[in-house]
Amino acid sequence: MQLSVIILNYNVRYFLEQCVLSVQKALEHIEGEIIVVDNASTDESCEMMKQKFPEIKLIRNSENVGFPKGNNIGVAHASGEYICILNPDTVVAEDTFEKLFNFCHSELVSESNTGIIGCKLIDGTGQFLPECKRGVPTPWVAFTKIFGLYKLFPRLKWFNQYYAQHIAENENGEVAILVGAFMFMKRDLYLQVGGFDENCFMYSDDIDLSYMVQQLGKKNYYFAETTVIHYKGESTVRDATYRKRFQEAMQFFYGKHFKKSVLFDYIMRFGSFVFSFFKKSQQQNRVVLVDEFVVFTKNSDLKFEALEEKKCTYLSDFNLFDSDSKKNREVIFDTSTFSFKEITSFMQSKANQKCTFKNYLANSNYGIGSNHANDRGEVKILK
The missing domain is CATH 3.40.50 (Rossmann fold)
Incomplete structure (x- = not known):
């Protein structure tokens, strides 16, 4: 089997249905499978899957085990040579996977040396999502992100690494970090690095996985020739729990990969709090007056x-x-x-x-x- 698409769902029944429909169309000319892992949803997601997609493998967790463990469970049931970690609030194009396979087998990359491939993401308004290509959030890079310096100096290498701004949104290129909403890679490579680290509930897991793959000497790529819609924020309510988990996730990543420093730890704690609080303040149900x-x-x-x-x-x-x-x-x-x-x-x-x-x-x-x-x-x- 060529490809296993892993969709981890939590209480997004309607978006999950659309996501599965889009993946089915994208797999029409590919030997593939869809595996939906449900993290104890209470919105009839599983009932919808059984009624509308009875042929698709559905794994029901008895509790919300988080993003890393939920995806690891899905990959453990996968048979494909390649896997795609896919958010349920996404929509893929009919030729997305075909284009990715062509890219993997092209002269532009070395298949044996390729790590994770991500693609261009847009939000529900058609706007480009810059987090689909990023640099390693070293202490300095994280500092430029948290305090907005990347916006002030987007052309300077010292400041533009967080969103890999040296690569244009419509340009293919090698990057360090890809977003967990869409990750395409060989299943054996995923298993080699141990999958997502289950010590992190969510939020820094994609950074950690991308970084671990890179540490093996593999190259991660941003592929701009196919576009996926990501209704960013749909699966996450930015409440006090969100802020707590976001701060814990950032501390987890830095504690795992960087030398401990009391000063740095304080800056990151403060910065993570400011960043997560800012993100919460951004989320609101805007009333759009339609003419x-x-x-x-x-x-x-x-x-x-x-x-x-x-x-x-x-x-x-x-x-x-x-x-x-x-x-x-x-x-x-x-x-x-x-x-x-x-x-x-x-x-x-x-x-x-x-x-x-x-x-x-x-x-x-x-x-x-x-x-x-x-x-x-x-x-x-x-x-």
Whole structure:
């Protein structure tokens, strides 16, 4: 078997359904399997999987064992030569995995020396997510991130390492750290480094895994030729527990890989608190006032009754979209008549045009999406 896709789920039933649908389409020409590990969700995620995807391997944990252990459980049941660690609040394009395999076997990289491959990520508004390529957060690099110096001097190597800003978002290149929302690698390599370190509940696990792979002499790569939507923040509520675990995760990574220092430990504790508090303050359910709905569908019979209170335009071609409009528009995609790749491309092209986006799944009555990278996702009733 070529590929095992591991999806660790926790209380994101609607996003999980969309993720699985997108992965199924991406595996149509690949010998692969999907393994869903559920961390004791209470939102009927498992019931949905049994009803809609009975053929997919579902592993139900009796408690929330965290990100590292949950993924390790999934990989232990995998059969693929390669694995992909994938967040449930993601959407992959139909050719994502084919492109990754082509990249692995190209002359641009040495397959035997390749570590982890990550790809370009965008949020639910079409905006690029810079954390999909990063440098090792050494004490200095972490300092430039926590105190925002990377924004002031983005072109200087001393300050731009956290987000690997020496590589453009649409450029392939070697990087140190990749994000846990999407990690593509050989299963044997994952097992060789021991998988995710289960001493960390979440948040620094992807940094740790990337760093350990790099320490073996392998090269990690950022691959920009395929784009994945990541509704960042959907699986995580940024409350007091989030802040506590984030601080513990940072302390775990530095304690494991760097020499202890009382001064450095104090700076990192303070910086982690400030950073996690700032992240919490960013997360809010923004109320978006919609002037008009635009529905992209090639099904002339599809109508959304719940949208009739506003102007609603149905279009069958992306070229018919009025890019010069000044109105606040919510764009709804019929995923049964437009590919995820087409949808992702359109979202990127309209990322700064006062648009929000929702995906309608066939045979459902809702659209799902996110209005901001730091917001929880939204499920909008359409029928």
